[in-house]
Amino acid sequence: MPALQLNQKPAIFWHLLFIWLVLPFTATPLFAQEVPFNKGVNLTNWFQANEVRQIHFTKYTKKDFENIKSLGADVIRLPINLHAFTRGAPEHVIDPLLFTFLDEAVNWAEDLDLHLILDNHSFDPIVSTRPEVEQILEKVWAQMAQHYKDRSDRIYYEILNEPHGISDAQWNAIQGRIIEVIRKQDTKHYIIVGASNYNSYHNLAQLPVYHYPKLIYTFHFYDPFLFTHQGASWVEPSLVPLANMPFPYRVQDMPALPNSLRGTWMENAYNNYQQDGTVAKVKQLIDIAAHFKETRNVPVFCGEFGVFQPNSRSEDRVFWYQTVRTYLEQKGIAWTSWDYHHEFGLFKQNGANFFEQDLNTPLLQALGFNIPPQAPYVKQPLTKGFAIYSDYLGQNIVNASYGTGSYDFYADQKPNNGRYSLSWTNAAQYNSLSFNFQPDIDLSLLRQNGFALDFIFRATSPSTSFDIRFIDTKTTDPDDHPWRAGLTLNEQIVPFDGRWHHVRLPLTSFYEQGSWDNAWFAPDGKFDWTNIDRLEITAEQGPLGQTKLWFDNIYVSDQDTAKIYEHSVYDGKVTGIFTPNEKEEIKVYPNPAAEIITINVTSPGTTMVDLINNLGVSVQQATFQSRVQLSTSTLPSGVYVVQVTNSKGQRTMNKVVILH
Numbered sequence: 001m002p003a004l005q006l007n008q009k010p011a012i013f014w015h016l017l018f019i020w021l022v023l024p025f026t027a028t029p030l031f032a033q034e035v036p037f038n039k040g041v042n043l044t045n046w047f048q049a050n051e052v053r054q055i056h057f058t059k060y061t062k063k064d065f066e067n068i069k070s071l072g073a074d075v076i077r078l079p080i081n082l083h084a085f086t087r088g089a090p091e092h093v094i095d096p097l098l099f100t101f102l103d104e105a106v107n108w109a110e111d112l113d114l115h116l117i118l119d120n121h122s123f124d125p126i127v128s129t130r131p132e133v134e135q136i137l138e139k140v141w142a143q144m145a146q147h148y149k150d151r152s153d154r155i156y157y158e159i160l161n162e163p164h165g166i167s168d169a170q171w172n173a174i175q176g177r178i179i180e181v182i183r184k185q186d187t188k189h190y191i192i193v194g195a196s197n198y199n200s201y202h203n204l205a206q207l208p209v210y211h212y213p214k215l216i217y218t219f220h221f222y223d224p225f226l227f228t229h230q231g232a233s234w235v236e237p238s239l240v241p242l243a244n245m246p247f248p249y250r251v252q253d254m255p256a257l258p259n260s261l262r263g264t265w266m267e268n269a270y271n272n273y274q275q276d277g278t279v280a281k282v283k284q285l286i287d288i289a290a291h292f293k294e295t296r297n298v299p300v301f302c303g304e305f306g307v308f309q310p311n312s313r314s315e316d317r318v319f320w321y322q323t324v325r326t327y328l329e330q331k332g333i334a335w336t337s338w339d340y341h342h343e344f345g346l347f348k349q350n351g352a353n354f355f356e357q358d359l360n361t362p363l364l365q366a367l368g369f370n371i372p373p374q375a376p377y378v379k380q381p382l383t384k385g386f387a388i389y390s391d392y393l394g395q396n397i398v399n400a401s402y403g404t405g406s407y408d409f410y411a412d413q414k415p416n417n418g419r420y421s422l423s424w425t426n427a428a429q430y431n432s433l434s435f436n437f438q439p440d441i442d443l444s445l446l447r448q449n450g451f452a453l454d455f456i457f458r459a460t461s462p463s464t465s466f467d468i469r470f471i472d473t474k475t476t477d478p479d480d481h482p483w484r485a486g487l488t489l490n491e492q493i494v495p496f497d498g499r500w501h502h503v504r505l506p507l508t509s510f511y512e513q514g515s516w517d518n519a520w521f522a523p524d525g526k527f528d529w530t531n532i533d534r535l536e537i538t539a540e541q542g543p544l545g546q547t548k549l550w551f552d553n554i555y556v557s558d559q560d561t562a563k564i565y566e567h568s569v570y571d572g573k574v575t576g577i578f579t580p581n582e583k584e585e586i587k588v589y590p591n592p593a594a595e596i597i598t599i600n601v602t603s604p605g606t607t608m609v610d611l612i613n614n615l616g617v618s619v620q621q622a623t624f625q626s627r628v629q630l631s632t633s634t635l636p637s638g639v640y641v642v643q644v645t646n647s648k649g650q651r652t653m654n655k656v657v658i659l660h
Helices: 010-023 062-072 096-110 135-147 170-185 199-205 267-273 279-296 313-330 361-364 445-449
Strands: 037-040 075-080 115-120 154-160 193-194 215-219 301-304 334-337 386-390 395-401 405-409 423-426 432-441 454-458 466-472 484-489 501-506 511-516 532-538 551-559 586-589 597-603 607-612 618-623 629-633 638-645 651-658
Touching: 062 096, 096 115, 115 135, 115 629, 135 154, 170 199, 193 199, 193 301, 199 215, 199 279, 199 386, 215 267, 267 395, 279 386, 301 313, 313 334, 313 454, 361 551, 395 466, 405 597, 511 551, 586 651, 597 607, 597 638, 607 629
Parallel strands: 037 075, 037 334, 075 115, 115 154, 154 193, 193 215, 215 301, 301 334
Antiparallel strands: 386 551, 395 432, 405 423, 423 551, 432 532, 454 501, 454 551, 466 484, 466 532, 484 511, 586 597, 597 629, 607 618, 607 638, 638 651
């Protein structure tokens, strides 16, 4: 077939020629409007600690990623308090521990073919509103891009969440330079960029054309604000007094305007709610972002949208989500809702937050997610032991520590075994390491079956004392309080010599201590082992002062098999590791006792025995070989600890009940 003359070329030829000539010079490729993912959630309050060593890493696991994917989600936006996880100015070197944790999350996402957005969610009202934020962004993103440049293309970088208090011109210029910083390290991954004024859709039009490929433009949507944030305490003025705002607007359902909002911008929003609280208005505002997407021919993503749950009507909340979600999808805008758990989340309010029991199924339906089978949660007595802390917090346990003391869940100086231990220093009186069980647990059967709180411990001198206690759950009964069952540990029970020691405290040795509930309530025999809220280690007797404490391998267990591994030189260098001899075998009888107890041990040589009361005070002491009898006739009834120290200095404990 003869070649066609130039003026005889078909129309498709000119179309392809145009693409070939223009495409290399276009900032954003033609037909690249769509984001590579569709829908998902924000996984909040995980990497949002005040510093990296306070991250509760086991709060989420790969199983949670699998659950999220099973809903039909293909993306997780992971807010990260990135600026707080560095070693500070001027270099802002990221703590390697962050990469230890974050790499695992990246691994899970890659294994499951989930898209994962690494969202720099640093939100400092001082730093992020000033141009100086560029100095931090430049450092942290160079490191992040270098670290993740070779990972799958389903990893995304979001430069900064909700920049605010800074002009469009200043922020846009800073963002452009940070894109360049990332691109010097990584040309593979998408970068998510947003406008100032809290990623407002109103400010998208002020963004320049960034001449870089693989950019996604983001905005957040929380309108009408009085509806989505009713009950919120973090806004100014506070919306805590506002509840039951309807959506859409219904005059008969409008609550009265709280007096605290009169004369503020919230009053104007309230007066305009008849116009602003409608489906039409919501769509009109989303259209601003959709118009930007269409006119700029760029991919656009809604990174956050949601309704604060506590003060909003459930049916109105569900309707709002369905309205926003369906219109975003109609406009071809991908989204991640805010959030998964917590008060904007996908779970029922005041539930146990279990995936199999507590998902808000009407909300899932409104978001177009799959609905897994649900069954009601019924608390049952625990029948097996469990870990509270072993390098990481145990499953369904949350750090609820309080006070001014410093704690580190990932202390890596001379751990006994594993990678980390839990350290505690500079604690003032009444400061506490607190392990909150979510949901509350029933320990009654474990207590009956001889289980114990088992852990390893070391401390530096000077010696001190502290309390270990379980706290039960305060019920709606006005005469009920969060009762304590605990005991006091001091050097009479375990040495403060800088070395690791095994401590085993039978649950039956914990005695009721009363309750603090805005006032002190004396013990009343009401402690409830079927309804345990948390375990606390508390500087109840006084401040720790210069004493430093470490804990590891904290279990509720019926196994007394802990092994202590000691460094032969405690200078941070492992010059030899050994295991002490087997633990001393103690036999204490009768138990319960009245007038006399007999103590037998198996090891040869001189042994010392201490009989320790519930205050941690030794009330009887003796040295012996093999066997000794102690008079208990003058001692008050109660639970005591029998502690024996053999000739090698190894200590073992057992409990005995004295009844008269």
